[in-house]
Every structure is written in structure tokens, then in C-alpha cells.
Amino acid sequence: MARRVAGEHHRGHNRDDEFLPGGRVTAAVEVADLVKHYPKSTHNAVDGLSFRVERGEIFGLLGPNGAGKTTTVGILTTRIVLTAGTATIGGVDVARDPVAARSKVAVVPQRVNLDRSLNARQNLLFHASYHGIGRSERRALATRLMERMGLADKSKARIDDLSGGQAQRLMIARALIHRPEVLFLDEPSTGLDPQARLFVHDRVNDLRSEGVTVVLTTHDMEEAEKLSDRVGVVDHGRMLTVDTPTALIRSLPGSGTIDARVRPNGFDSEKVTGLLSDIPGVQRVETPGGSDAPEEAAPETELRLYVDCEPGSLLGPVAAKLHDNDITVSDLSLGSASLEDVFIELTGRDLR
Amino acid sequence: MSGTTQSSIRAFWAVLGRDVFVTGREMPSFLAQVLVQPVALLFIFGKVLGQLGYTQPGYAQILLPGMIALNSFLVALQNTSFPLVLDFSFSREIEDRLLAPLPITWVAVEKMLFGALRGLFAALLMFPIGLLMLGNVAWDLSGLPFAVLCMVLGSLVGGTVGLTVGAAVPPRRINIMFAVILAPLIFTGASQFPWAQLDQLRWFQIVCAFNPLTYVSEGMRGALLPDVPHMAPWVCLLALLGACVIFGALGIKFFLRRALD
Incomplete structure (x- = not known):
């Protein structure tokens, strides 16, 4: 991106x-x-x-x-x-x-708070009049904003007849009309x-x-x-x-990631995790699929390695380590951390 | 005048303009809402019971000023309180007004004023309807200006009480609002009987004295039918002005509490 x-x-x-x-x-x-x-x-x-x-x-x-x-x-x-x-x-x-x-300021709230006694266009016109915009100007602005928000054919629509997306766009138009x-x-x-x-x-x-x-x-x-x-x-x-x-x-510690899918061949997943954590550059290893699944039910384990260097440079060492231990690798790919990882790192995993 | 004050005044008129515009669009339902009940009361008590001989001749004369008073006060009250209860709960429509560039207090005042206007309109409509229904009305027309003053004040008090109730009643209690607030107000407001003649029923007379509507009814009846025993006009005026101030302040206080966290 x-x-x-x-x-x-x-x-x-x-x-x-x-x-x-x-x-x-x-x-x-x-x-x-x-x-x-x-x-x-x-x-x-x-x-x-x-x-x-x-x-x-x-x-x-x-x-x-x-x-x-x-x-x-x-x-x-x-x-x-x-x-x-x-x-x-x-x-x-x-x-x-x-x-x-x-x-x-203008606010577009999460919940629809449009004026149900007025139609779509009137919602814009009256809002503009509260903000002291003159009659001819607010008419022109309303027409332009309705068009821009893809609502040109909805100007006479009742609020209750608008879809969620249309109501949302109308609220954005309303918010913008007083500049x-x-x-x-x-x-x-x-x-x-x-x-x-x-x-x-x-x-x-x-x-x-x-x-x-x-x-x-x-x-x-x-x-x-x-x-x-x-x-x-x-x-x-x-x-x-x-x-x-x-x-x-x-800035996230271990901001790069490597995703691996492995068949442990008898190793329990904790052992695999331990092996991989020992590789220099690997911050921590997580098993997004859950590490406590019984072996026979989940012959393949997914692992995510958080690394603190360029993740590409660790592909070789990771593959070698798994190979040395006779662990079959079925997929190995590079990933990058997302804002979600940052968010979880900062605010924790606990439910609110 | 500062720029902010000017824009606040402009916003105030625009907000009031919105309410007037919406009323204009909903005229038939508004008329039904304000006329059916008082017209029915007037018809049954003023016309039907009279013709059957169950009420004394002249009762319809006593009833009409009371019905006009009732409409001014009650329509103003209902038209301020009901929309407010809804606005503050599920529709949240009022947020657009609360985010307009005018003080929140002015939004509260606008709500009261607009409710009062609707009450006044409903009361004015009762004049021709009453005349038409009862045929002859023996009013002392010299008392008309004072009667109109009472009607205007009655609408304003209705608006202030409506604001107080509307901002204080939580939405889930809206259905009991009818039973515990509106019904008692309708029947303790001296609109169907002259308050001054209640001396045989002292406790009820005292109860009625707490209802602002009593002073609207008594003021109007005293001005239009001076021969019927009535409360002194200055008492009515003072009570209505006092109620305006008390409920106005209370209403604004409750409104601010609902509008701001």
C-alpha cells in the first residue's frame, strides 16, 4: 500500500x-x-x-x-x-x-440521526440554514453534495426509505454543507x-x-x-x-513475520516453537491455530514467527533448522505486521 | 452585537422555521391531534347532556372558555414534551439542532416557544368551532383582551411545563406520562367547572390551585363571563407569570442535563 x-x-x-x-x-x-x-x-x-x-x-x-x-x-x-x-x-x-x-465542526455519528420529518434534500437545506448559509447558496450546495455522494436521485426520498449506506452518505453530505x-x-x-x-x-x-x-x-x-x-x-x-x-x-518489536506451515512428525508443537525461537533474529513464535490441538486431529501446525530483522534473511535459517529436525515444511511465507498487531501490542488481548 | 450573537439569532429563527415548516406539512394530523378531544368534550358536555336535560342551561357557556384554555395549555404541553422524549431517546434528531451555532439554552427556549405557538393555534381554532357548535355565546367582549392574554400565557406555561416533563421523563416511562401527568392536569384545571364555586369541596379546590391550567381557565372565564364567580384577574396573571418563570427555569435546567453530558 x-x-x-x-x-x-x-x-x-x-x-x-x-x-x-x-x-x-x-x-x-x-x-x-x-x-x-x-x-x-x-x-x-x-x-x-x-x-x-x-x-x-x-x-x-x-x-x-x-x-x-x-x-x-x-x-x-x-x-x-x-x-x-x-x-x-x-x-x-x-x-x-x-x-x-x-x-x-461537523459530526457524522455512527447511528443515523437524520431528521425524519424532512426528506433527504431538506435535511441538507435546513442544516445549512441553521448555519446561516443563504438560500440560493444552500440550494446549490445541496445539489452538488447530493451528486457527489451518489444521492442525486434520492433528493425527495424519505429518511426511512434510505439504505444504511445512503443514510451514511447523506449524513456526510449534511456534515460538509456548512464547510x-x-x-x-x-x-x-x-x-x-x-x-x-x-x-x-x-x-x-x-x-x-x-x-x-x-x-x-x-x-x-x-x-x-x-x-x-x-x-x-x-x-x-x-x-x-x-x-x-x-x-x-x-516500531513494533518483531514487526516482520514469517508464516510457516509444518508437519511436526512426532514433535509436539512446543518443541517446534522452542527450536525456532532459538534462531537468532526470531523474537517470538506464536501458533495462531492454537498449539494445544491433538496431533492426530491437526497433523499440520501453523506457526507465526515475529522477527526483528528483515524477515527475508531468515527464510534460509528457518528452513534449514526445520529440515535438520526432519520437520516437513509445507508452506513458508513472508508476512508483515499490521496496525492490528500494534494495537494488540499496546492495548493487550483482554476483552473489554 | 457580536458575530456569534448574530449567527445565534439567525440559527434560532432557522430552527423555529424548521418546526413551522414540518407542522405545515403535517397539518391534517396536527389538526386531528389538537381538535378531536376538546371538540368531543364540548359536544358531549355542552351539547348532548344539555339537550338531554342533565346539565343546567348555561353550562355550555361555562365550558367553552374552559375548553379554549385547556387547548392552549395542554396542546402546548403535549407538543413540547412528546417530541422531546422521542428526540432524546430513539430518534436523536435533535442532535442536529444541538450542534447548530446557537446556545443550547436557546434550543430549549425554541422548543418551548414552538410548543406554545401550537397551543395558541389550537386554542384560537376553538373560538369558531365553539361558536358554531353552541350557536349563541353571551360573552362580555370588553374582557376579550384579558382573555387573550391569559390564553397566550397559558400556551407559554404549557410549553414550559412540557419542556420540564419532556426532558425529565425517561423514554420507557412515556406511556405512564398519560395516566399520571396528562389526565390529572385535564381534570384539575377548572376548565369544566368554575374554581371559585368549589368551596363545598375544599380539598379539591386546593388540589386545583396547584394546576397552572386553573388560572388560565379562571382568567378567561372571568373576563368573558364576569357574572360567573371567578378568581381575581391579578391572581391569575401573577400565578401564570410565576409558573412561566418556575417551569421555564426548571425545563431549561432539565433540558441542559439531557443535552450535555
């Missing part, structure tokens, strides 16, 4: 308000030491969270359920009142001036079919070229890796790490 370097994306905007007196560029989103404590809760939902999203950047906010992502987005979109710390959108403090902040500086996308492709998912991904990429900042929260690691310029991994209300997906994957 082609990946851009982080510095490439700061394009677009060149307005005066981008610069603070010190010459520092105003971030699209700046969160510092953010704390949210819900009454009746024993711990902080957000617990000293800090991060910064540059203008025009697509930022992925990842984390297990209950990590504090939704609360953070809620605070940034002025729906949740922060307990301590600061959160700003384009330099506007969301706690001090929520009304001004609201004109700078927000920052767009918050909550789980943008949950429940969408692959076509709709790709369509949404393409539209998000379009936004990048238009200089709209996007903050997306997702569990879908593939999606986060594909769309985000940088991702932040949140757990227990704290930011664990922030970097480009490539850098995060590279």
Missing part, C-alpha cells in the same frame, strides 16, 4: 487566522491534559489526554471499547462538558466558546457493504485534497491504516502513542 510521508499533507489553507502571534500555526484540533470525570463513575473516562491534529490532516483515533474515544469526540463537538484541561478547534476553546466551536474546518467521523464504515465502504473511503480521501481536517474513530484497523495520515492509540483515557501507521508498525 502506497503511503505518503506525514509532512506532505499540510496544504490548502493559507488564511491569516492560521498563525498565532508567536508565529506558530494554529492546530485544527488541540487537546491538552484533557480530563472527563462522569459523576457516579469510579475512574476518569478521559484521563489526561493530549494530542494535536494539523490542518488538512486525517487523524485516526483508535482504542478498544470504553477507551475514551467517544467521550473525547463528544468534548470536541461540545456535547460533553470537560472536567479539566483544554480542547480547541481551530484555536477556539470548546469550553469557553461552544457556539463558535460548533460552526467549525466545517474539522469533520468527525465515528466508525465511518460500520455496517456498510464493501462498495459503500470504498465509496466512503474515496470521499474521505477527497476531503484530504480539499484541506478539510478529518478525525475518525474506528475499530477497523485496515480502515485506519488506509485512511489516516497519523493515528493515535487511546486506552484507559490516555494517549498511548501517536505516529504514522507505517512508523508504528515499524
Whole structure:
């Protein structure tokens, strides 16, 4: 997958308000030491969270359920009142001036919250009017956005008659009609079919070229890796790490992998694992298929070797070691770690 | 005026415009919702029972101002509270308004104001219907301005009570809202009887005094039918203004609690 370097994306905007007196560029989103404590809760939902999203950047906010992502987005979109710390959108403090902040953000929620008393196009028109966009302008914008979101023939449709994907696209159109500086996308492709998912991904990429900042929260690691310029991994209300997906994957101990399928020929799989772990460069060996399966039921064992060097250079030694021990190899291939591995490494395997 | 205030005012009108637009589209169902019940009450108690000889002549005269009052207060209350309960639970439609560039308090005020407008509209409709149904109405027209004032205040109080109830009642309790809130309000609001004549039923008179609707009914009846025993107009005015302030504040407080975490 082609990946851009982080510095490439700061394009677009060149307005005066981008610069603070010190010459520092105003971030699209700046969160510092953010704390949210819900009454009746024993711990902080957000617990000293800090991060910064540059203008025009697509930022992925990842984390297990209950990590504090939704609360953070809620605070940034002025729906949740922060307990301590600061959160700003384009330099506007969301706690001090929520009304001004609201004109700078847009939210595409996970659940459909379109206005069912209005048809598809009216949803866009009224939303635009709340944001003070003049009549002729909002009509033109609505037409353009409906077309762009593939909804041109749905303008008179009732909300209840739209499919999940269509409702999602309409919510994106609605979010964009008041030209927000920052767009918050909550789980943008949950429940969408692959076509709709790709369509949404393409539209998000379009936004990048238009200089709209996007903050997306997702569990879908593939999606986060594909769309985000940088991702932040949140757990227990704290930011664990922030970097480009490539850098995060590279930073993972044993980021390269070798997948092997072997017939142990009498060795138990622990012994095989032990043999392979001894090869220099191999960090650890896992058996994704489960190591405790009885031999006769699973004559072939799948192994994944996590290595801390170029995985290709270890193919020879691995094959030789297995051969020396009379273990039949039926498949040996190179793999690379994914963002999911990073995620699991950082947040653990426990169910939430 | 700052730019933010200006955009908030614009957003306020746009949000109100949305509600008016939607009402316009749903006019038939809105009319059915606001007219069937009071018209039926007026017909049975004012017309049928009278013709059968079970009510005294003149009872219909007492009933009509009460029905107008009932509509102003109750329609405003229902039209503020029901949509709100739904909005805050399953439809979540209100989120779009909560993310519009205006203070959340203004959204609450808009909801009240719009409910009041619907109540006022429903009350106004009762005038021609009542005249048509009862034939002759012996009103003292010099009291009309005060009666209209009571009607307007009644709608506003209905809106504020509706906001309070709508923001306080959890969605799973919506069905008991009818039984424990609406029904008692309908029958303790002096809209079917003059409150001042309840001295034989003191406990009920005291109960009725807690219902804001009593002051709308009494104010309107006293102004239009000065010969029927009634509460002093200044008491009605003061009570309605007081209820507006108390329930308005309470409603906004509950609304903010629901809208913000």
C-alpha cells in the first residue's frame, strides 16, 4: 500500500487566522491534559489526554471499547462538558466558546440521526440554514453534495426509505454543507457493504485534497491504516502513542513475520516453537491455530514467527533448522505486521 | 452585537422555521391531534347532556372558555414534551439542532416557544368551532383582551411545563406520562367547572390551585363571563407569570442535563 510521508499533507489553507502571534500555526484540533470525570463513575473516562491534529490532516483515533474515544469526540463537538484541561478547534476553546466551536465542526455519528420529518434534500437545506448559509447558496450546495455522494436521485426520498449506506452518505453530505474546518467521523464504515465502504473511503480521501481536517474513530484497523495520515492509540483515557501507521508498525518489536506451515512428525508443537525461537533474529513464535490441538486431529501446525530483522534473511535459517529436525515444511511465507498487531501490542488481548 | 450573537439569532429563527415548516406539512394530523378531544368534550358536555336535560342551561357557556384554555395549555404541553422524549431517546434528531451555532439554552427556549405557538393555534381554532357548535355565546367582549392574554400565557406555561416533563421523563416511562401527568392536569384545571364555586369541596379546590391550567381557565372565564364567580384577574396573571418563570427555569435546567453530558 502506497503511503505518503506525514509532512506532505499540510496544504490548502493559507488564511491569516492560521498563525498565532508567536508565529506558530494554529492546530485544527488541540487537546491538552484533557480530563472527563462522569459523576457516579469510579475512574476518569478521559484521563489526561493530549494530542494535536494539523490542518488538512486525517487523524485516526483508535482504542478498544470504553477507551475514551467517544467521550473525547463528544468534548470536541461540545456535547460533553470537560472536567479539566483544554480542547480547541481551530484555536477556539470548546469550553469557553461552544457556539463558535460548533460552526467549525461537523459530526457524522455512527447511528443515523437524520431528521425524519424532512426528506433527504431538506435535511441538507435546513442544516445549512441553521448555519446561516443563504438560500440560493444552500440550494446549490445541496445539489452538488447530493451528486457527489451518489444521492442525486434520492433528493425527495424519505429518511426511512434510505439504505444504511445512503443514510451514511447523506449524513456526510449534511456534515460538509456548512464547510466545517474539522469533520468527525465515528466508525465511518460500520455496517456498510464493501462498495459503500470504498465509496466512503474515496470521499474521505477527497476531503484530504480539499484541506478539510478529518478525525475518525474506528475499530477497523485496515480502515485506519488506509485512511489516516497519523493515528493515535487511546486506552484507559490516555494517549498511548501517536505516529504514522507505517512508523508504528515499524516500531513494533518483531514487526516482520514469517508464516510457516509444518508437519511436526512426532514433535509436539512446543518443541517446534522452542527450536525456532532459538534462531537468532526470531523474537517470538506464536501458533495462531492454537498449539494445544491433538496431533492426530491437526497433523499440520501453523506457526507465526515475529522477527526483528528483515524477515527475508531468515527464510534460509528457518528452513534449514526445520529440515535438520526432519520437520516437513509445507508452506513458508513472508508476512508483515499490521496496525492490528500494534494495537494488540499496546492495548493487550483482554476483552473489554 | 457580536458575530456569534448574530449567527445565534439567525440559527434560532432557522430552527423555529424548521418546526413551522414540518407542522405545515403535517397539518391534517396536527389538526386531528389538537381538535378531536376538546371538540368531543364540548359536544358531549355542552351539547348532548344539555339537550338531554342533565346539565343546567348555561353550562355550555361555562365550558367553552374552559375548553379554549385547556387547548392552549395542554396542546402546548403535549407538543413540547412528546417530541422531546422521542428526540432524546430513539430518534436523536435533535442532535442536529444541538450542534447548530446557537446556545443550547436557546434550543430549549425554541422548543418551548414552538410548543406554545401550537397551543395558541389550537386554542384560537376553538373560538369558531365553539361558536358554531353552541350557536349563541353571551360573552362580555370588553374582557376579550384579558382573555387573550391569559390564553397566550397559558400556551407559554404549557410549553414550559412540557419542556420540564419532556426532558425529565425517561423514554420507557412515556406511556405512564398519560395516566399520571396528562389526565390529572385535564381534570384539575377548572376548565369544566368554575374554581371559585368549589368551596363545598375544599380539598379539591386546593388540589386545583396547584394546576397552572386553573388560572388560565379562571382568567378567561372571568373576563368573558364576569357574572360567573371567578378568581381575581391579578391572581391569575401573577400565578401564570410565576409558573412561566418556575417551569421555564426548571425545563431549561432539565433540558441542559439531557443535552450535555
